[in-house]
Amino acid sequence: MVSIDISTEEGRREALRRMLLIRAFDSTAADAFADGEIPGFVHLYIGEEAVGVGACSALDEDDYITSTHRGHGHCIAKGLDPEYMMAELFGKRDGYCNGKGGSMHIADVDAGMLGANGIVGAGPPLATGAALTAQREDEDRIALAFFGDGAVAQGQVHESINLAATWDLPAVFLVENNHFGEATPVDEQHNVGALSETAEAYDIPGFTVDGIPRRRRPDVHRGRDLPLPRALRGRPPAVPRRRGGRRLARARPDRDVCRSAHRPRRSHRRRVRGTARGDGARNRGSRRVRQGDAGARPRGSLRGHVPHEHSGNRVVRRPHAGRRR
Amino acid sequence: MSTETDAGTGFGSDTETMTVREAIRQALREEMTSDESVFLMGEDVGHYGGVLDVTEGLYDEFGGERVRDTPISEAGFMGAGIGAAATGSRPVVEIMFSDFLGVCSEQVTNQMAKMRYMFGGKTEMPVTVRTTEGGGMGAASQHSGTVHTWFAHFPGLIAVTPGTPAAAKGLLKSAIRSDDPVFFFENKMIYEQEGEVPTDDEFTLPIGEAGVEREGDDVTVVATQRLVGESLDVAEDLAGETSVEVIDLRSLYPLDTETLAESLGKTGRLVVADESPLSYGVHAEVMARMVEDEFFSLDAPIQRVGVPDTHIPFSPTLEQEVLPDAEGIEDAIDRIA
Numbered sequence: 262m263v264s265i266d267i268s269t270e271e272g273r274r275e276a277l278r279r280m281l282l283i284r285a286f287d288s289t290a291a292d293a294f295a296d297g298e299i300p301g302f303v304h305l306y307i308g309e310e311a312v313g314v315g316a317c318s319a320l321d322e323d324d325y326i327t328s329t330h331r332g333h334g335h336c337i338a339k340g341l342d343p344e345y346m347m348a349e350l351f352g353k354r355d356g357y358c359n360g361k362g363g364s365m366h367i368a369d370v371d372a373g374m375l376g377a378n379g380i381v382g383a384g385p386p387l388a389t390g391a392a393l394t395a396q397r398e399d400e401d402r403i404a405l406a407f408f409g410d411g412a413v414a415q416g417q418v419h420e421s422i423n424l425a426a427t428w429d430l431p432a433v434f435l436v437e438n439n440h441f442g443e444a445t446p447v448d449e450q451h452n453v454g455a456l457s458e459t460a461e462a463y464d465i466p467g468f469t470v471d472g473i474p475r476r477r478r479p480d481v482h483r484g485r486d487l488p489l490p491r492a493l494r495g496r497p498p499a500v501p502r503r504r505g506g507r508r509l510a511r512a513r514p515d516r517d518v519c520r521s522a523h524r525p526r527r528s529h530r531r532r533v534r535g536t537a538r539g540d541g542a543r544n545r546g547s548r549r550v551r552q553g554d555a556g557a558r559p560r561g562s563l564r565g566h567v568p569h570e571h572s573g574n575r576v577v578r579r580p581h582a583g584r585r586r
Numbered sequence: 587m588s589t590e591t592d593a594g595t596g597f598g599s600d601t602e603t604m605t606v607r608e609a610i611r612q613a614l615r616e617e618m619t620s621d622e623s624v625f626l627m628g629e630d631v632g633h634y635g636g637v638l639d640v641t642e643g644l645y646d647e648f649g650g651e652r653v654r655d656t657p658i659s660e661a662g663f664m665g666a667g668i669g670a671a672a673t674g675s676r677p678v679v680e681i682m683f684s685d686f687l688g689v690c691s692e693q694v695t696n697q698m699a700k701m702r703y704m705f706g707g708k709t710e711m712p713v714t715v716r717t718t719e720g721g722g723m724g725a726a727s728q729h730s731g732t733v734h735t736w737f738a739h740f741p742g743l744i745a746v747t748p749g750t751p752a753a754a755k756g757l758l759k760s761a762i763r764s765d766d767p768v769f770f771f772e773n774k775m776i777y778e779q780e781g782e783v784p785t786d787d788e789f790t791l792p793i794g795e796a797g798v799e800r801e802g803d804d805v806t807v808v809a810t811q812r813l814v815g816e817s818l819d820v821a822e823d824l825a826g827e828t829s830v831e832v833i834d835l836r837s838l839y840p841l842d843t844e845t846l847a848e849s850l851g852k853t854g855r856l857v858v859a860d861e862s863p864l865s866y867g868v869h870a871e872v873m874a875r876m877v878e879d880e881f882f883s884l885d886a887p888i889q890r891v892g893v894p895d896t897h898i899p900f901s902p903t904l905e906q907e908v909l910p911d912a913e914g915i916e917d918a919i920d921r922i923a
Binding site for chain 1: 651665669
C-alpha cells in the first residue's frame, strides 16, 4: 500500500499538505538560521517539495529512503515528525538524533529513513544495502536513494547502481537535478544532457520527469502516470530523474548562487570562488532568505557569507569557512 | 558507541588442532549456520573461495545468496554492507587486501563509523570487515601493508588482530555477533600456522581482552598477529636465560590496558611488537597507556619492534630488511633485560 494515494482527492490534499509543510518548515528554519538560532549549516528544500512528496507518496511506509545534505523535505515526505526534526536543527536532546546529528544527519531508521547525509553521493550505496536486505529476506520492500545532480559525478553512486542492477535489487535511484552541484552548473559537471541517460549504461530503466509544480496543480499529481517506485516493486532498479528547482539553497554561504535553472554569469562564478568572505552581509542575506529571492543579489554582496559560531549570545566569526557540505 | 560484546566462553577442555585459515573458515561456517542474517560478500569470496582460500567451500555449502561474489567495487559493496547492516542484516564484508580499504574509506569513515553516533544511538551497525594485511610474500607495497592503526584510531570502529588460530576463531565469532562495526585484520603469513582451538560451537573470545600466551617474569612482549608466534619462539629460545611473558594483544580497540599493566607490574620491562609502521601507531598507544598507568613499574625504557616508516618493498631481500621478526624481538629484549 502506498503511503499517499494520489489517485484520490484526499490523497492529493495530503500530498499538498506535506508539500506546504515542507515549505513552512524550511521557511521557519531559514528564519531561525538567519537570526543565528540554528548553528552550523542548513540546506533548504524549498522549490523541490514536489519531488520528495511525489516519490515518497508512491512508497510504502516500510520502504527505505536515503537522503542528502538537503534532507528536510525527504524526512517530512517520508512521514517524520517536524517537531523532532526542528528540535534536532536546534541541537536539542529531544531531536531525532539527540542533537548529535543536526540538519544534515536526521534519521529515523524505524521509519525507513536511513539518514540525511553530509557526503554527496554517499546515500546510494546505503540504499543498495537496504535493498539487499529486502531481497535477502524476501520482503516486499524497496529502497529509494535521493541524490542530487552533483552526486552523479561520484564513483560510489555508479558503483551502487551497477551493484543493484547486477544483483537485480529492488532499488530506485532518484536524481534531483536542481542544476547546480555546489555552486557549479550541471553542464559544467556532466557530459550527458539528461542525467537519466546514465541508466542506459547499466541496462536499467531511466527517465526524466519535471518536478517543478508549475501548473495549477503541483506535479506531484503526475506521479500516478509514471513508473514510480510503486510500479517498480520487484523489478530491476531504475534511475528516474526529477527536475527540481533549488529556489533557496542552503542558508549559507552559497544561497546566492543557487538560482533556479539559470546559469550564473561567469564573472559572478568567479566571485563565488575567489572572494575572501568577510563580514557584513548577514542581515542582507537573511532578508533575502525571508523574501525567498535567492537569485538577484546585488554585486559584491557575496562578501560576508561566513559561517559563524555562537559563543553565548555573541556571534563570533570563524576565521575559516570550513567544509560546506 | 557500545563496545559491549559477548563475554566469551573462553577455552574449554576439548580442543582440536587447526590452522588460522581453518579457524576463520570454521567461525564463518558456525555463525552462518546459527544465524540466517549473516552473509558474506566480497571479491571472489564465492566460486573462487577467496584469493587466499579462506572462504573455500562455503559457497558450495551456503549458496551464492549468502556467499556473494561482488564486482570489483569496494566503495559500492562496502556501502551496501553498511546499508544492509542498518536494516537488519549481519554482513561480513571481505576486502581482499587491506591496502584496498582506501578505496572505500568514505563509506567506512563517514557512514559506518558515524551512523550510530550521529543518529543518537538509534541504529545498530552489525557489520564485520575481514581483510588480510602484512608483508612476506613479495606482493609489493599495494598488497602488503599493515593498516590496522587507521581503524583502531578512528572513533566508532572496533579493530582486532588475532595472532593464533584460537584467537582468530573466538574473535571472529564475537565480531560477527557484535552490534558495532568490527575490523578483523588477518595476517596473510600465518594462515598455515597451527594451534589448538576449542571444539565447542559456542566458543568465543571477548573483544577487548588480551591473551597471555606464555607467562614469564623478566620481560613482557606485547605482540600482534605474526609477531605473536615469533615472540613465542624467542621466549622458548631464551628459556633458562630470560623469562619472557608473551601477550597477544588481540584487540587494538578497545585495548586491554589492565592485562598489560598487570604484566608490566610483574616484569618491569616491555617490548611492543607490531608490523605496522613505527610512528603514531599501535606501539605508541600501548606505550602511552603504560606510561600513564604503570610508569613507576618501569625498570627500563620501553622498546618497540615494527616496520620503519616505509612501505613494503617488492624485492625479497629488501622486504626481509624492513619486516620485523624474531631477531628484532630478541634484540629488543637484549637491550633491556
